[in-house]
Amino acid sequence: MYQVIARKYRPQSFSELIGQEHVQKTLTNAIQNQRIAHGYIFSGQRGTGKTTVARIVARCLNCIQGPTARPCGVCSSCVEISAGNSVDVIEIDAASNRGINEMREIRENVRYRPARDRYKIFIVDEAHQITKEAFNALLKTLEEPPEWVVFILCTTEAYEIPNTIASRCQHFSFRSVDFDEIVNRMKMISTEEGIEADEETLSVLAQAGEGSVRDSLSALDQAIACCGKVLRVDDIRALLGMFGTESLRAVAEAVHKQDGGRMLEIVQELERNGQSLQHFSRELSRYWRNLLVAKIAKKPSRLIPASDREQQDLLETASWFSEEDLTRYLNLTLDLYKTLQSSLQPRLHLELGLIKLVQAGKLQSIEEALAGLENSEPAQPAPARPVAAKPPDEHLTASTRVAAPRPPAFQAPPKSAPPAPPAPAGSGDLRQLLYDALIKAGSNFTADAVQHSEISLQGSDLVVRAPKAMLFSLKDASMQRAASEVLGKPVRVRVEAGENVSTAPVGAPVIAPGTNAAPDAGLRERALSHPGVKRFQELFEDAQVRTVRNLNE
Ligand SMILES: Nc1ncnc2c1ncn2[C@@H]1O[C@H](COP(=O)(O)OP(=O)(O)O)[C@@H](O)[C@H]1O
Ligand SMILES: [Mg+2]
Ligand SMILES: [Zn+2]
Missing domain, CATH: 3.40.50.300 (P-loop containing nucleotide triphosphate hydrolases)
Incomplete structure (x- = not known):
C-alpha cells in the first residue's frame, strides 16, 4: 500500500x-x-x-x-x-x-x-x-x-x-521550520525515493508549506502524483497555482518604470490564463514583503523562503526602491488583498490597486525633499521630481509624503458647472479625484459641491464638510458611488456642515481656526522671508502658508 x-x-x-x-x-x-x-x-x-x-x-x-x-x-x-x-x-x-x-x-x-x-x-x-x-x-x-x-x-x-x-x-x-531545513529534508527524501527535482523545484514545494513540514511534504506527494519521477519547476508552479517570480517581478518593474499601461496588461494576462486574481494579490504581498526584507538585510537572508538565485533577484529588484517605498507598496497590496477577498469585481479592483502602486511610486518623501533643501542652493531647480503639497492619504500616514505636481489647474467642467473655485488646502488630491469621478458620472451639482468642501478620511469614513447650502447635493447617491470608486473599497460618506469651510482664492492667506485672526504682521513677513520657507515654496508650488506661529511663545 x-x-x-x-x-x-x-x-x-x-x-x-x-x-x-x-x-x-x-x-x-x-x-x-x-x-x-x-x-x-x-x-x-x-x-x-x-x-x-x-x-x-x-x-x-x-x-x-x-x-x-x-x-x-x-x-x-x-x-x-x-x-x-x-x-x-x-x-x-x-x-x-x-x-x-x-x-x-x-x-x-x-x-x-x-x-x-x-x-x-x-x-x-x-x-x-x-x-x-x-x-x-x-x-x-x-x-x-x-x-x-x-x-x-x-x-x-x-x-x-x-x-x-x-x-x-x-x-x-x-516553531515553523526554516525554509533551508525543509528544502534539505526534501532533498534527502527525493533522493531516497528516486525523484528527480532540482533545488528550485524543491524550493517552490517548500514555499507551499509556509513553514509546515507536513504541508511541504504533502505538496511533494501531490507533485509526484501529478508529474511522476521527474519534477520540473514550471509544472510544479502551475500545479500549485504559484506565480513565477516573473509576473510578480513584472509588477515591480512597472512600478519602477511608472508604467500604468503595463499593469493593465499584467491583469489581462492573469485573466487570460485563468489565474485567481485574489491569489495573485496575496502572492504579490509576499513578494513586496520579501523585497522589503531583502532591502533591509542587504544580503540573502534566511527570513526569505527562496532559493539562492531568487534571493539574488530579490536583492537586485529591491535596489530600485527605498525601504520606505517598499513599505508603502506592501501596505497598499495588503489593502488590495483585503478588498479582493470580498470584491464582486476583482479585475477592476486589481487594476485599480496596481495603478495605485504606480501612482504611489511618483511620490517623493518629505525626507528626500528636505535633504534637497539642505544640500542645494535656493536658486537650484527642484530635484528630479518637482512636488506639490499633498494631503495625507490613508495609506501614507506612516510617512509624510508629497506628490508630483498635478496638471496646473482643474479642467473646466464640461457642462454647467462654473470654473472650480480653488480648494481649501489640505484635501486637494482626494477632492480632485472625487470631482473627476463625479463629473465623469454626470453629477455636476455634486461635483461642484465637492469643490467647496473639505474632505478627509477618518478611519473608514469619508468626511465631507461643506457649507450648509450644499449639503443636499452632497447627500446624493452619486457621492457614495464616487467615493467608493476612488478609494477602491466601500466607504461610508459622512456629510457635515462646516462653517469654516474656505473657498478663498489661491494665495489669500487662510487663517486656521483657533489661531489669532491677525497674527503679528512682522512675524509673518519674517517667516516668509526665511530661506527655508522660501525654498519650500519653490519646491511645493501650490503650497500656502496658513498659519505662522512663534514657537517661543
Ligand atoms: N520537525 C520536523 N522534522 C521532520 N519532519 C517533520 C517535522 N515536523 C513535521 N514533520 C513531518 O510532518 C509530518 C507530520 O508531523 P506531525 O508531527 O504530525 O505535525 P503536528 O505538529 O501537526 O502534530 C511528520 O510525519 C513528518 O514527516
Ligand atoms: Mg499532530
Ligand atoms: Zn526500544
Missing part, C-alpha cells in the same frame, strides 16, 4: 527531527536526568512535529533500554509505538473525543498501572477542542497523577488551554 511521504518519513528519534532544537535539547536533558513531568503541552503551527515528538518521547520513556534519549527502535515497545498500536501509549483525538465521558474514561484508565511498559502515556491531539467540563475532569488527574502517567497535550491553539491545566504542565512551543 502506498504510504504518504509525510508519514513514511516521520522522524523516529530526536536526531532525525529538523528545527525545534530547543524542544529537543530540553526534552533530551529531562529524559537523561529522569526528570519527567506528568503533563506537557506541545503547541505550534500544524505540521511542525508535535505529534512526532510526542511519539518520540513515548519511545524514549518506554523503550526496553530506557528511559533513554536514544530509543533502540527495535524492541517491541519502540516498534509498536511507531506503528501506533502500543497498549500503553494511548492517542486520543480530542476533535472527536472531547466530552466529559471520554475524560472520565481516561480518569478511570489512569488508575491502572501500564500493561507492560514503564509509563502510560496519553497523547491528546487537538487538545484545545476539549470541553470545559472535560478539562475539569482531566484536571483532577493532573492534580494527583499516579507516578506512571504522562499526558502530552498537542494543540495549535495554546491560549485555549485553561490556565488551571497549563500551570500543571511544561509548555513547549514548536
Whole structure:
C-alpha cells in the first residue's frame, strides 16, 4: 500500500527531527536526568512535529533500554509505538473525543498501572477542542497523577488551554521550520525515493508549506502524483497555482518604470490564463514583503523562503526602491488583498490597486525633499521630481509624503458647472479625484459641491464638510458611488456642515481656526522671508502658508 511521504518519513528519534532544537535539547536533558513531568503541552503551527515528538518521547520513556534519549527502535515497545498500536501509549483525538465521558474514561484508565511498559502515556491531539467540563475532569488527574502517567497535550491553539491545566504542565512551543531545513529534508527524501527535482523545484514545494513540514511534504506527494519521477519547476508552479517570480517581478518593474499601461496588461494576462486574481494579490504581498526584507538585510537572508538565485533577484529588484517605498507598496497590496477577498469585481479592483502602486511610486518623501533643501542652493531647480503639497492619504500616514505636481489647474467642467473655485488646502488630491469621478458620472451639482468642501478620511469614513447650502447635493447617491470608486473599497460618506469651510482664492492667506485672526504682521513677513520657507515654496508650488506661529511663545 502506498504510504504518504509525510508519514513514511516521520522522524523516529530526536536526531532525525529538523528545527525545534530547543524542544529537543530540553526534552533530551529531562529524559537523561529522569526528570519527567506528568503533563506537557506541545503547541505550534500544524505540521511542525508535535505529534512526532510526542511519539518520540513515548519511545524514549518506554523503550526496553530506557528511559533513554536514544530509543533502540527495535524492541517491541519502540516498534509498536511507531506503528501506533502500543497498549500503553494511548492517542486520543480530542476533535472527536472531547466530552466529559471520554475524560472520565481516561480518569478511570489512569488508575491502572501500564500493561507492560514503564509509563502510560496519553497523547491528546487537538487538545484545545476539549470541553470545559472535560478539562475539569482531566484536571483532577493532573492534580494527583499516579507516578506512571504522562499526558502530552498537542494543540495549535495554546491560549485555549485553561490556565488551571497549563500551570500543571511544561509548555513547549514548536516553531515553523526554516525554509533551508525543509528544502534539505526534501532533498534527502527525493533522493531516497528516486525523484528527480532540482533545488528550485524543491524550493517552490517548500514555499507551499509556509513553514509546515507536513504541508511541504504533502505538496511533494501531490507533485509526484501529478508529474511522476521527474519534477520540473514550471509544472510544479502551475500545479500549485504559484506565480513565477516573473509576473510578480513584472509588477515591480512597472512600478519602477511608472508604467500604468503595463499593469493593465499584467491583469489581462492573469485573466487570460485563468489565474485567481485574489491569489495573485496575496502572492504579490509576499513578494513586496520579501523585497522589503531583502532591502533591509542587504544580503540573502534566511527570513526569505527562496532559493539562492531568487534571493539574488530579490536583492537586485529591491535596489530600485527605498525601504520606505517598499513599505508603502506592501501596505497598499495588503489593502488590495483585503478588498479582493470580498470584491464582486476583482479585475477592476486589481487594476485599480496596481495603478495605485504606480501612482504611489511618483511620490517623493518629505525626507528626500528636505535633504534637497539642505544640500542645494535656493536658486537650484527642484530635484528630479518637482512636488506639490499633498494631503495625507490613508495609506501614507506612516510617512509624510508629497506628490508630483498635478496638471496646473482643474479642467473646466464640461457642462454647467462654473470654473472650480480653488480648494481649501489640505484635501486637494482626494477632492480632485472625487470631482473627476463625479463629473465623469454626470453629477455636476455634486461635483461642484465637492469643490467647496473639505474632505478627509477618518478611519473608514469619508468626511465631507461643506457649507450648509450644499449639503443636499452632497447627500446624493452619486457621492457614495464616487467615493467608493476612488478609494477602491466601500466607504461610508459622512456629510457635515462646516462653517469654516474656505473657498478663498489661491494665495489669500487662510487663517486656521483657533489661531489669532491677525497674527503679528512682522512675524509673518519674517517667516516668509526665511530661506527655508522660501525654498519650500519653490519646491511645493501650490503650497500656502496658513498659519505662522512663534514657537517661543
Ligand atoms: N520537525 C520536523 N522534522 C521532520 N519532519 C517533520 C517535522 N515536523 C513535521 N514533520 C513531518 O510532518 C509530518 C507530520 O508531523 P506531525 O508531527 O504530525 O505535525 P503536528 O505538529 O501537526 O502534530 C511528520 O510525519 C513528518 O514527516
Ligand atoms: Mg499532530
Ligand atoms: Zn526500544
